[in-house]
Amino acid sequence: MSPSKPGSASTTLAELSSQLAAAVETASNFIVAIHARRRIPSSGIVWRDGVIVSASHTVKRDDETPVTLPNGETTTATIVGRDSATDLIALRVKGAKSHIAPRADADAVRVGSLVLAVGRPGRDVAASFGIISAIGEGWRTWQGARIDRVLRLDVAVYDGFSGGPLVDASGAVLGLNNSALARGTPMALPGAAVDRVVDELLERGHVRRPFIGVAVQPVALSVSLVKQHELTRDTALLIVSVADGSPADKAGIFVGDVLLEGDGKALSRPTDLLDVLSTIRSGDSIKLKYLRGGAVKSGSVTPSDRGGRE
Amino acid sequence: MNISTLGSARATSSNLNGMSELLRQAVVEVRSGESGSGAGIIWGGAGLVVTNAHCVRRGAPLQVGDAGKWRGAQALAYHPQHDLALLAAPSISGPLLEIRDPESLRAGELVFAFGHPLGVRDALAMGVLHAVARDGRTKYPRWIVADVRLAPGNSGGPLVDAEGRLVGINSMVVNGLGVAVPAGLVQQFVERALSQRAA
Numbered sequence: 428m429s430p431s432k433p434g435s436a437s438t439t440l441a442e443l444s445s446q447l448a449a450a451v452e453t454a455s456n457f458i459v460a461i462h463a464r465r466r467i468p469s470s471g472i473v474w475r476d477g478v479i480v481s482a483s484h485t486v487k488r489d490d491e492t493p494v495t496l497p498n499g500e501t502t503t504a505t506i507v508g509r510d511s512a513t514d515l516i517a518l519r520v521k522g523a524k525s526h527i528a529p530r531a532d533a534d535a536v537r538v539g540s541l542v543l544a545v546g547r548p549g550r551d552v553a554a555s556f557g558i559i560s561a562i563g564e565g566w567r568t569w570q571g572a573r574i575d576r577v578l579r580l581d582v583a584v585y586d587g588f589s590g591g592p593l594v595d596a597s598g599a600v601l602g603l604n605n606s607a608l609a610r611g612t613p614m615a616l617p618g619a620a621v622d623r624v625v626d627e628l629l630e631r632g633h634v635r636r637p638f639i640g641v642a643v644q645p646v647a648l649s650v651s652l653v654k655q656h657e658l659t660r661d662t663a664l665l666i667v668s669v670a671d672g673s674p675a676d677k678a679g680i681f682v683g684d685v686l687l688e689g690d691g692k693a694l695s696r697p698t699d700l701l702d703v704l705s706t707i708r709s710g711d712s713i714k715l716k717y718l719r720g721g722a723v724k725s726g727s728v729t730p731s732d733r734g735g736r737e
Numbered sequence: 738m739n740i741s742t743l744g745s746a747r748a749t750s751s752n753l754n755g756m757s758e759l760l761r762q763a764v765v766e767v768r769s770g771e772s773g774s775g776a777g778i779i780w781g782g783a784g785l786v787v788t789n790a791h792c793v794r795r796g797a798p799l800q801v802g803d804a805g806k807w808r809g810a811q812a813l814a815y816h817p818q819h820d821l822a823l824l825a826a827p828s829i830s831g832p833l834l835e836i837r838d839p840e841s842l843r844a845g846e847l848v849f850a851f852g853h854p855l856g857v858r859d860a861l862a863m864g865v866l867h868a869v870a871r872d873g874r875t876k877y878p879r880w881i882v883a884d885v886r887l888a889p890g891n892s893g894g895p896l897v898d899a900e901g902r903l904v905g906i907n908s909m910v911v912n913g914l915g916v917a918v919p920a921g922l923v924q925q926f927v928e929r930a931l932s933q934r935a936a
Contacts, residue, residue: 440752444847444899447865451845543845543865554845555884556865583884583913585867 446596451545451554453598457528458591460495460547461504461518463488468495470546470591471518472603473525478629480621481590482605483509483516492518495550497525508628512572512636514608515621516590517628528592530618531599536578538562543594544580544604544613548587557582567698568608571636573705574620577609578602584613637704637730639713640673641666641680643697648685648718656687656723662695663687663718678728680717687723688716704730753849757861759901760851763831764894766858767824768807770797776852776894777801777824778906779831780927786824787923788893789908790815793822801826814930819918820908823930834895837902839878839919842866848883850907850915852894862886866904867914881905881917891915 457473461481469485471494479494486492491503504518540559545552560581567573578593584606592600593615602615627634643664653661664686669675686694689703690713703713712729767777767788775792779785786801793799799810801824810826843866850862864885872879883896887910896905896917905917 439749440756440847440899443749448843448846452843455844545845551868552844553868553882554865555867556845556847585884585914586912 447543447554447556450543450594450596450598451552453529454543454545454592454594454600455547455552456497456526457600458497458545458547458552459520459525460549460587461486461590462493462495467548467587469587469589470548470604472528472590472592472600473497474517474528474621474625476527477519477521478507478625479504479518479520480603480625481516481518482603482607483511483514484607485589486516486518494518494520495547496520497547499550508632508634510572510624510628510634512568512570512634513574513616513620513624514568514570514605515603515616515624515628517625528600529598531595531597531601533576533601533617533619536562536595536601536617541596542580542582542601543596544582544584544588544591544615545594546585546588546591546604548585553585553587555583555585555588567701571701573701574616576617576620578615578617579609580604580613580615582613635709635732637707637709638673638733639675639678639680639704639728639730640670641675642668643686643700645696646685652718652721656718658687660687660693660695664694664697664700674728674731678715678726680715680726680728681719683719684724685718686715687718689713753861753863756849756897756901757851757859759832760849760861760895760897761859763834764851764859765826765829765831766802766853767792767810767893768800768802769794774802774853774856775890775892776907778834778893778895778903779826779829780823782833783830784825784827785813785927786810786826786829787906787927788822788824789820789906790817790822791820791908792893793824799824801829803829803831813934814926816926819922819926821906821918821923821926823927834897834901834903836920836924837898837904839869839881839904839921842869842881842898842904844868847899848885848904849897849899850883850885850887850891850894851897852887852891852907854888854890856890862891864915869919870916878919878921881919882911883915883917885915887915 460468463486471479471481507517561579563577566577646665777786777788870880903920
């Protein structure tokens with residue numbers, strides 16, 4: 428058949444097309460396939476020299492894990508550590524030399540930027556295409572991790588794509604795709620957030636998450652209580668359980684106490700408590716103000732590190 | 738990305754318009770009996786239409802629609818494994834589409850689907866090439882998989898590249914991905930069907 432083309436202006440479209448394909452080719456140099464579950468393997472990114480990151484939920488084993496490298500070789504990786512709160516896992520591969528993923532300037536990402544999700548759900552890479560649909564600020568995962576920026580995608584994250592990179596049109600990494608972290612809606616964790624977790628995983632094998640061992644529920648305070656104690660908010664956090672031997676238990680906190688303030692900050696939602704916990708350094712204590720039997724009491728609690736026993 | 742290449746969204750958009758215009762001339766509607774319709778591609782410039790076998794109900798009267806006009810057509814050949822059917826539609830003509838070699842396809846390049854999804858006539862959808870699925874034994878391209886949104890009514894319509902070359906014939910949706918029969922297999926099917934008839 429003889430050629431027929433959609434007009435002379437088609438060069439723009441053809442150039443865009445070939446740039447997108449080139450971006451995928453660039454990305455293919457740092458994407459591995461991780462064989463740690465049934466059916467379709469998941470994707471991983473060569474994040475640093477000898478270090479692969481992926482989505483933790485896709486790696487359903489804790490021993491030596493087979494990995495297909497970009498050059499087609501298969502090797503085994505060992506697990507450095509996981510962080511279930513951000514659903515990230517770091518693995519180490521020996522010997523094999525791979526390109527390290529180039530990072531895109533995260534500040535250049537805007538709603539509407541063209542992006543590609545690239546995965547290796549088998550031997551070859553596969554791609555999907557779309558735009559950043561929203562950028563969430565200060566998002567908290569359902570496991571409690573706080574992430575400064577999260578990229579919501581109008582891009583299909585197909586089976587086997589979780590753990591693979593979201594790349595810009597030059598093939599540089601903007602983030603790590605995950606279809607499970609936001610309950611099925613496609614999103615990507617920005618590179619900076621992945622870096623912070625990888626730093627901790629490499630250093631100690633887990634991410635420190637200070638905890639005090641209580642379950643809380645917001646409750647409304649009566650007007651007279653608020654007046655009597657000159658409180659700033661009319662809701663506070665009722666302690667509904669205290670774990671045995673936990674920092675809260677040791678600090679003498681009981682079920683039925685109502686938390687008013689932590690380190691001087693009002694506690695009216697459970698996330699307020701998480702915010703206070705996430706700002707303290709290891710070994711520091713938190714000053715608590717709470718109601719017990721109608722009287723305001725104060726005390727302090729020294730959070731411990733939950734990260735190691737998730 | 739080089740900003741000047743994307744040009745401006747406007748330049749890309751006018752390209753898409755040209756793409757849509759080319760495909761509108763190359764694509765027909767296929768109706769068989771009272772059932773819903775699919776799309777078809779005018780093959781070889783005139784007289785022939787290729788569509789999916791599943792768009793043609795055997796024994797039912799067959800019609801192809803071009804710009805709202807319906808004409809009678811006859812089925813010449815079927816290939817159920819590749820989900821292809823070749824129709825004779827003597828009074829119909831359209832542009833020739835160049836065939837894209839599936840071996841040169843790269844994941845991430847732009848692809849376009851054209852058809853009549855859910856009865857919406859002459860709709861263009863854009864996506865990227867996801868992967869080329871190969872036959873387990875022969876290793877030849879067996880299916881073209883694309884990240885492009887398809888719906889019933891896209892069946893039998895073309896999947897083309899950024900230069901309007903035919904990549905495949907859209908056949909089904911699997912896990913949300915569009916799946917097309919490679920254009921090379923379509924060409925083989927048509928050539929065999931015609932030579933058998935000539936013999």
